[in-house]
Structures are given as C-alpha cells and as structure tokens.
Amino acid sequence: MIEAARSVFLAGGFAGASVDEVAALASTSKRTVYGLFGDKKGLFTAVITEDIEAAEHRSHDSVEALAASQDLATDLRAFARRHVVNVIQPHIMRLRRLVIGEAERFPDLAGTWYANGPGRGHATLAQVFTTLAGRGLLKAEDPALAAQHFNWLILSIPLNQAMFHTGDQLTPATLEHYADEGTRVFLAAYGVSRPSRPAGTLGAGDRSQ
DSSP states (O other): OOHHHHHHHHHHHHOOOOHHHHHTTTTSSSHHHHHHSSSHHHHHHHHHHHHHHHHHHHHHHHHHHGOSSSHHHHHHHHHHHHHHHHHHHHHHHHHHHHHHHTTTOOHHHHHHHHIIIHHHHHHHHHHHHHHHTTTBBBSSSSSSHHHHHHHHHHHHHHHHHHOOOOTTOHHHHHEEEEEHHHHHHHHHBBOOOOOOOOTTOOOGGOOOO
C-alpha cells in the first residue's frame, strides 16, 4: 500500500491523489486503507516517513562510526559522499517538492518531514561532533551549528540544482566533488591541525640509537 500510495501521490500531488486509486493499485479495499492510515493525510505521512527513515537507515551506521574515526578527513569525506547520494535521489526530490508545495495547507506534514529527516540527522551528527571535539579532533563549541554547517556545505548546491532543474541528473562524479569540497571547507574551519615541529628539531622517534 505504501508503494502504491507513493506512486499515486507523485503522479497527482496530494490534492489530486485518490484513496480509491491507491486501493485499486494495491489490490486492496478503500476500507482497509482507511483502517490502517486513518485518512489521506495519514497515508501521505506514512509514505514520507518510510522514505525518510529508509534514507536515514542507509547512513546511520556510517554516521555513528565517525565517532571512533582514526582518520577523520578520510572518513568524513567518505560519509559525505554517501550522504549526498542518499539525499539527492529522484523520488526523494519529488517528495520534497510535494511536501513544500503542501506546507502552507498542511504544516504538520512539513513538520513531520523535517523532524524525521533533517532534524533527526542534524541531531545525530551533532552528537558525533561532540564526541570528536572531546577527542580533540574537531573545534566545535556549538556541535549543533557545526552539524548544520557540514550538512549544507555538502548539500546546498546539489540540492538546489536537483530541486529546481527537474530534468537534470547530477553525475556521481559531480556529487563526489561537492562532497569532497564541502568536507575540505568544513575541516578548514572546524578541523584541528597537529602542531608542526620547528625546522631542525627531532622527535623522540627520529633520534638515532
């Protein structure tokens, strides 16, 4: 039913979608759909919640793993590449446009999208950045703001392109470029550099025995 509803909503928008059409496409009854989801808005909420949670599940483990990173630049860049691909999916972009289009009439739907998607993702990333700052690997006095900065350094350009240029498909190489550059700029602001040794001095491991 969720797959059928997604197809119907994406084809006709929220206003143009029909529960009868969803029921027919799912080979079930209208009564069953209403019994499970309450009404059309409940069905739409279920669709966007499932898609957001699926995207979050794909990135959850890699986000959590960042907290134990031994090579933050490499691991953060790898996560950024996965993250941008997870977000810039055609059906996610279409749902995002649909939610935005209905935001004034159904603000709770937009709120559900934000809470289950960007809001939850930023909170998780902020927790990880708190851990990394405690390990001395990041300078993040405000981890929640750092999480927002990281997210938008990576996503702002490709997300806007995907939202407003509906016929264009961003290539994997383009998405990787935005992820890599966003990570580089983030670390330039929030990263911690190891102090360099003055010229002509030796570390303990450099002295001949």
